[in-house]
Amino acid sequence: DAGVIQSPRHEVTEMGQEVTLRCKPISGHNSLFWYRQTMMRGLELLIYFNNNVPIDDSGMPEDRFSAKMPNASFSTLKIQPSEPRDSAVYFCASSLTGTTEAFFGQGTRLTVV
Amino acid sequence: RKEVEQDPGPFNVPEGATVAFNCTYSNSASQSFFWYRQDCRKEPKLLMSVYSSGNEDGRFTAQLNRASQYISLLIRDSKLSDSATYLCVVKGAGNNRKLIWGLGTSLAVNP
Numbered sequence: 001d002a003g004v005i006q007s008p009r010h011e012v013t014e015m016g017q018e019v020t021l022r023c024k025p026i027s028g029h030n031s032l033f034w035y036r037q038t039m040m041r042g043l044e045l046l047i048y049f050n051n052n053v054p055i056d057d058s059g060m061p062e063d064r065f066s067a068k069m070p071n072a073s074f075s076t077l078k079i080q081p082s083e084p085r086d087s088a089v090y091f092c093a094s095s096l097t098g099t100t101e102a103f104f105g106q107g108t109r110l111t112v113v
Numbered sequence: 114r115k116e117v118e119q120d121p122g123p124f125n126v127p128e129g130a131t132v133a134f135n136c137t138y139s140n141s142a143s144q145s146f147f148w149y150r151q152d153c154r155k156e157p158k159l160l161m162s163v164y165s166s167g168n169e170d171g172r173f174t175a176q177l178n179r180a181s182q183y184i185s186l187l188i189r190d191s192k193l194s195d196s197a198t199y200l201c202v203v204k205g206a207g208n209n210r211k212l213i214w215g216l217g218t219s220l221a222v223n224p
Contacts, residue, residue, distance in 0.1 A: 042216035043157070043200070056211065091156060100145060100204070102212065104156035 004105035006092050012111045018080040021108045024073055025094030033102060034067055034077050035091040043091070049075065050097055082112045116140060117203050119215040127223055130191050134218045136201030137183045145204035146177055146184045150197045151217065157200055160186075191222045 005024040013019055025032050034046040047057040049069045057067070064083070069075040079086055089109050093102040119136045126132045138146075146163035161168065163175040163184050174187040188195055201215035 043214040045211055048211075100147065100162060101159045104158070106156055 004092055004094050004103055006090075006105035006108050008108060009106060010109045010111075012113065013082055015083055015112055016081045017112075018078065019082045019086075019110060019112075021077040021079075021090050021092075021110070023075045023077070023092030023105060025075070025092070026103055027073065029094035029096055029103070030072070031095045031097050031102075032069060032075050033091075033093040033095075034075070035093065035104075037089045037091060037107075046077070079110075082110075084112045087111050115215075116213045117201055117215040119199075119201050119218045121216060121218060123219040123221055125221045125223060126191055128191060128193060130222075131187065131189045132191055132220065133185055133187045134199055134201075134220075135183050135185050136215055136218075137181075138201075138203045138213075139182070140203070140205060140213075141179075141182060143203045143205055146175075147202040147204075147212075148173075148175060148184075148186050149200040149202055149214075151200055152197045160199070188220075191220075193222050193224060196220055196222045 004026055007022045030051050033048040035043050036046055037043045046059045047067045048055055052069045065079055067077045089107045091104050091107045093104045095102045116139050124132055148160040149157040150160045151157040161170050161175050163177050165177055167176045172189045176185045198217040198219050200217045203213045
């Protein structure tokens with residue numbers, strides 16, 4: 001299995017631009033998580049989906065952030081418009097509901113200048 | 114008080130040393146506990162779950178103290194390859210079953 005696949009691995013964009021991060025979970029996993037990691041705040045859960053349905057989006061910072069999961073094998077996290085404080089590493093993770101281990105993708109390192 | 118707190122370190126130890134990390138959590142209703150490992154510029158990976166009776170996996174031992182609300186990770190005979198950040202993770206109970214992550218403890222094992 002290829003594991004959780006995220007793209008792009010690195011993204012540098014100008015403030016105000018739209019950014020779209022992509023994630024392909026492990027086949028068969030029905031829970032998907034988007035996390036943001038910074039030095040100051042550590043790993044923060046932004047949103048998680050179960051069976052493609054958003055269950056908890058309380059971690060989404062503000063309306064500039066949106067996430068979708070149109071099918072079991074694909075999810076996107078969009079930031080529009082982006083701001084420098086959005087600079088972070090964004091991880092996608094997937095798991096089987098009811099199990100404890102979350103498998104992470106390699107992350108997208110976002111820099112907004 | 115943060116929900117999950119860890120000493121950020123860094124812990125600098127020589128090869129072969131024994132090192133221990135603690136992690137405290139604030140929600141007494143928390144049900145599940147884990148240690149994840151994160152290498153520099155890599156993704157977190159599950160190291161081990163922490164069971165009420167304590168558990169061991171090779172050189173790694175995890176303990177849970179519910180009364181004092183902390184978990185610990187002990188690494189014996191540390192190797193250079195153990196250098197990483199160790200993340201304490203707590204899962205709630207009932208309607209709140211999100212994973213709550215500590216900021217991590219940095220370990221550097223030196224030759």
